[in-house]
Structures are given as C-alpha cells and as structure tokens.
Amino acid sequence: MKKNTITTFTILSLLAAAPACKKSLNTQPFDKISEDVIWSTKANAETFIFSTYGIMNSFASGPGTDPRTTNTLGFDGIYGGADAIFTERTDRNTDQGFNNWGAIRRCNQIITKVGESANISAADKTALIAEGKFLRAMSYFNVARSIGRIVWIDKLLKPEDDLKLPSTANPTETYALIIKDLEDAIAGLPTAKIAGRANKYAAAALLSEVCLQALAYKNYPAAPAIQANDPLLDKAIANAQLVINEGGYTMEPDYGGMFNETKATSGEIIFGIYRKSINTNVDGTPMQLFTPNINNDRVSQYGGSPALNSNTVFEAWVQHGPSQNIADDYLVKDQADPSKALPWDKTSQYLAAINEGVAIPTDKIPQAGGETAVKTGMIKAGSTETVWTLTNTGRDARWRASIISDSTDRHYGELLTTCIKGNATRWMKINGMAYYVSLSNMYWRKGMYTNVSPRPYVGIPTDYHYVVTRLGRVYLNLAEAYLLKGDVPNAVAAFNKTRDVHGKLPLSAAATSAEAWKDYKRERRVDLVMENDYYWSLLRWGRYGGNANHGNVAGGTIPELTEVPRVMDISKDRTAFSIVQGPFYSSNNVRNFDNTRRYLFPIAQGYLDQNPKFGPQNPNW
Numbered sequence: 001m002k003k004n005t006i007t008t009f010t011i012l013s014l015l016a017a018a019p020a021c022k023k024s025l026n027t028q029p030f031d032k033i034s035e036d037v038i039w040s041t042k043a044n045a046e047t048f049i050f051s052t053y054g055i056m057n058s059f060a061s062g063p064g065t066d067p068r069t070t071n072t073l074g075f076d077g078i079y080g081g082a083d084a085i086f087t088e089r090t091d092r093n094t095d096q097g098f099n100n101w102g103a104i105r106r107c108n109q110i111i112t113k114v115g116e117s118a119n120i121s122a123a124d125k126t127a128l129i130a131e132g133k134f135l136r137a138m139s140y141f142n143v144a145r146s147i148g149r150i151v152w153i154d155k156l157l158k159p160e161d162d163l164k165l166p167s168t169a170n171p172t173e174t175y176a177l178i179i180k181d182l183e184d185a186i187a188g189l190p191t192a193k194i195a196g197r198a199n200k201y202a203a204a205a206l207l208s209e210v211c212l213q214a215l216a217y218k219n220y221p222a223a224p225a226i227q228a229n230d231p232l233l234d235k236a237i238a239n240a241q242l243v244i245n246e247g248g249y250t251m252e253p254d255y256g257g258m259f260n261e262t263k264a265t266s267g268e269i270i271f272g273i274y275r276k277s278i279n280t281n282v283d284g285t286p287m288q289l290f291t292p293n294i295n296n297d298r299v300s301q302y303g304g305s306p307a308l309n310s311n312t313v314f315e316a317w318v319q320h321g322p323s324q325n326i327a328d329d330y331l332v333k334d335q336a337d338p339s340k341a342l343p344w345d346k347t348s349q350y351l352a353a354i355n356e357g358v359a360i361p362t363d364k365i366p367q368a369g370g371e372t373a374v375k376t377g378m379i380k381a382g383s384t385e386t387v388w389t390l391t392n393t394g395r396d397a398r399w400r401a402s403i404i405s406d407s408t409d410r411h412y413g414e415l416l417t418t419c420i421k422g423n424a425t426r427w428m429k430i431n432g433m434a435y436y437v438s439l440s441n442m443y444w445r446k447g448m449y450t451n452v453s454p455r456p457y458v459g460i461p462t463d464y465h466y467v468v469t470r471l472g473r474v475y476l477n478l479a480e481a482y483l484l485k486g487d488v489p490n491a492v493a494a495f496n497k498t499r500d501v502h503g504k505l506p507l508s509a510a511a512t513s514a515e516a517w518k519d520y521k522r523e524r525r526v527d528l529v530m531e532n533d534y535y536w537s538l539l540r541w542g543r544y545g546g547n548a549n550h551g552n553v554a555g556g557t558i559p560e561l562t563e564v565p566r567v568m569d570i571s572k573d574r575t576a577f578s579i580v581q582g583p584f585y586s587s588n589n590v591r592n593f594d595n596t597r598r599y600l601f602p603i604a605q606g607y608l609d610q611n612p613k614f615g616p617q618n619p620n621w
Helices: 008-017 019-025 042-050 053-059 076-080 101-116 122-147 171-188 200-216 231-246 296-302 348-353 387-392 397-402 471-485 488-501 513-527 534-544 605-610
Strands: 072-074 269-275 320-322 354-356 372-379 464-470 566-570 576-581
Touching (some): 042 101, 171 231, 200 231, 200 269, 200 471, 200 534, 231 471, 397 513, 488 513
Antiparallel strands (some): 566 576
8 A cells, every 4th residue: 555654854854845835935024924825725734744643753653652561670760750650659749641732723723723613624624623733632532531620722812812712521521522523534534545634534543442442531530331232332433343343454464564664554553653764863762771782791790691693782761661461462373282372471381291299409599589489380300391492383473563571583683582691681680791782681672773773873864764553553542442342253353353363363262241351452552552542441441440441430449550570581591580560660569559549640739729720639638
C-alpha cells in the first residue's frame, strides 16, 4: 500500500512553495506570517495544522508510561520519571498536564479560521475542520486519562471574555465532549491514507478505545456498574468494526518490522508519527536508552565472553530493559501437545527437564546484596535441554521481535550474552565494570532500527517513527468490548487475531469469561508493550473489576501495580537459573497502589488556587 508521509521537511517545503507566502516574506517582520495569509488557502492552512500534530506525541510508542508498570525496569531518568507514581509519593501539587490550553487554542483556531476563510472550498473546509476536532479531542483525551476532568473550550477566547472557566464536573461529562468531537471528525475526515495524518479510520480506531475508557470511569469515584447494553459498548464495537471492515488495513505478519525501518508504513499502522533524519538524531529517539555502553575492555575486566567484533558499536546509555514479569507472559508451544501454548515454566518440556527449588552454587550464579531468590531451577542429569532451549524454542514470535535476551539473534553484528560471565550482563554493572547495561539481563529490540549507520550513537542522524494505533490494537479494543458484553466467543476470536498473526501461537480456546479475560490481558500486554497502553489498560480493568481484575471489586487494588519486578540470572553453561527480586536500583521494589486516589491524578493545587472554578479537587487528593 502506497502511503505519503507528513514530515517536518514536507511542512517547510509547502510553506516555501505557497504563493501567498512569497508575499509575506517580502514584508516585515520577516519571521512571521500574518493570519490572513495562513487561512487564505488550503495549503497554507495545512502548514498550521501539521505543526499542531505535536498533540499526538502523548500517544506515541516508546517507553511512555510503561515504566510505571513492571513491563520495563528502569534507572536514572527512566526511573525518575515514574518512581513517584509507583511508590505513591505524588501529592496534590502534581501536574499531569491539566493545562493543555495552548494546544486547544491552536485547534480552535483551525476550526474557526478555516470556517471563516473566503478562499477554502466547502469540501476542504469540512475535512480541515474535522481534523481540528480530531486534534482537539486527542488533546483532551490525554488530559482525561490522567485527571478525568478538563476545561472545555470550543471557541477562540478574547481578552474581554471571562477567562476563569470551570472544569467539567466529572469524567462522564469530559468523555461525552471528547466522543462528540471524534464522531464529528469521523463524519468529516477523508478516507485517504497519508502516513502521519488523521483520516476517518484513525479517528474511529481511537474512538473505540476512548469509549472503553469512558465506560470505566462512569460514576467515578463509585463503581461504573457496567451493563451489557451500555451504548458506549455498542459505540466501541461499531467503530472498531468500521475500521476492520472498511478501512482496508491488514494484519502485519512481520510484527517487529512495524517498529523499525523495514515496515515503517505497514498496512497495519493506522496512525504513526514520522521523523526524518534531516532533523532527527539517535539521541532524540528511544533507541539511545535501549542501547548499552560496553566494549571489550569492560568485558575483559569482568571476565566475560565472547569478545565483541567491534569495540565501539555499543556506546549509548541504556536506562531500562524488559523485566522477567513481562517475559513470563510470552508463551511457549508445548512439545507434548502442540495445540497448547503455555508459560515457559509450565510446559511439558520444562517440567521434564528442570529440578525446581534447588540451591544454586554461588560459583554458578552469585547473589547480589539485598536480592532474594524467588524461583530457582537446574537441568536434570541426562536432559538435552538447556535454559536457552526452554526459553526460546517454540516461543511467541513477538519474544525475539521485542526483546534481546541471552544469546538471541545478533544485534548490529554482535551476539549479546547476558548470562553470568556474559558480555552484556547486569553483573557488569553490579561489579562496577560498566554502568550502562540493563538491570534485567534483557534489552528492547522493539522500536530499535537495524540500519543506523555507523551505529546507534549520540548525534547520528536517523529516520524514526512512533506507532500510535494500528489494526491489532483495534482488534484488542473489540475483544475488550465483547468481553464486557459477555460475548466470550466473539471476544476470543478478536484477540486471537494478534495471537495468531503476530505471535504465531496456537489459538486460545478460552470458553469462560474468566479464562478469556486472562488470555486477553496477557495478549494485550504482549502485543502492545512499549506502545503507551499497559498502564492505562490496568487502570481501566481495575475500574471494571471482576474477571478483568482478578475477581476484585470494581475500583479495587490492581495486583499488577503492586507486584515487584523480577530478574532472571542464567548460569554460563545455561544449566541453571535463578529468578530474584530486589531493589535493583533505588526503590524499584517498592510498588504501592492507593485505590482511593490513583485511578485519577489531582488537578494540580496551583491551578485551583488561581481559579476555584476548576474545583472541586479530585477525590482524596
């Protein structure tokens, strides 16, 4: 499928080419363009619209909000951006983006000024105004996910207007306004696929998820009291089916390629954010914090192996890596019954090969101070299995597409070994031979381009893209809506789409609501990891309660947000493993969840002090 791509270079080119802009460049001031020029033609208006798409950065793939969960184990800045949340040290002064009014003014300028333009055709006005409403809805959705309430502004404010506006009364009012904007956007946006620009199906895809979030926060802070016939469920399903049946998008068999250069404009991607190397360097992308800083001197000092082929290929500063918690959710085909996919440590091959609970000699696997082994295992005498074969053979295809673990595929020509005495193990950090290695013995491959030349390093130009939504995500939204309706067969059929095409696993045969929710939650976590989803989904499922949250009451504690991270150490000969818990860095093992207030952050107290109409404060803040 051919797709055109919006880039910063495109915007500048359009601006330079616009005839009306030539006139503006001949008059002072030379660095500004007057409003009458901007809104005089469709092309000029688009330059303003394109520069408003920064709103979508809040929904981009990459680390995002995953460090608030045990998906990724962070240190330095990645840890510092999340620890106050997962340790419950935030307070009522916390600002989670309530003030989006500058972005909203830009959206209202698009909606108003395009409508007033004498030279833009009626058809173009419809599409451009719809685009403005799409962007306005997404800016407000970003605030709503965090705070639940917004300051709704749907016109261009003037100095003489009353600027002390109230916030919405509750999340239900907030989401009704967002949903209306997205429905208007769907009605007016074109169907054409231009990578990096909204169309009808992008709005519908995102609306399917907005409806789920709106449903979870009905009656807040009381339980949402979800009914199978709730119109929000019907709306979520209808918009997901609109994308699936009419959008022309296709599921991508090359899962990893959607997040690197090989399938950057895959037919599965519905909306992405695209950056070009003309103004993007490695250190301006997540790749800088995926890549370790190791060389042969460090490896030799530690006594690790094998030596690297190039001594300078890895010189970035990784700050996070996948935890064992998420690793355990990548299923493995059972050798005794290939129709089943099970956790790696529940398969028949594992049970036949491993002695669990044995003491591991410290010369085989040492133990760091402050850490506790929660599971150990050694290969039984006579078995031909290794820890490597048990954790790699027949595993979910997304495992190797998303994660670099011990001795998996080569990365920039190098075989990274993260076992004890490996060349990229966390023990190099523990023993002081290297600082920038992963805390978890694993590195992210998902989102890592494979063609950065000469290597991933600060200042090296590179193209890069972020995925906001795609067809697989729409199928998962559809599955969730069906689960809430109690329609297990249709829910399982929907989430089996990603399990089959992306995971290349046997299909789920879940027959009960409890089984289906368990398989669905695992599937969504694995398929959308590092796509700025898991934290918000956990909150949503916690609000639903019941089978969506381990049988807990609606609005109760969320176990996934109180579990502590785990890390697996593997012996050099791959005959033993030890899974440990510990601080790893600072307070990574402190995971608290206050269900009386965490479901929504506060309106930062400073805003309430300036304008009491923003109140009342969110409950328990």
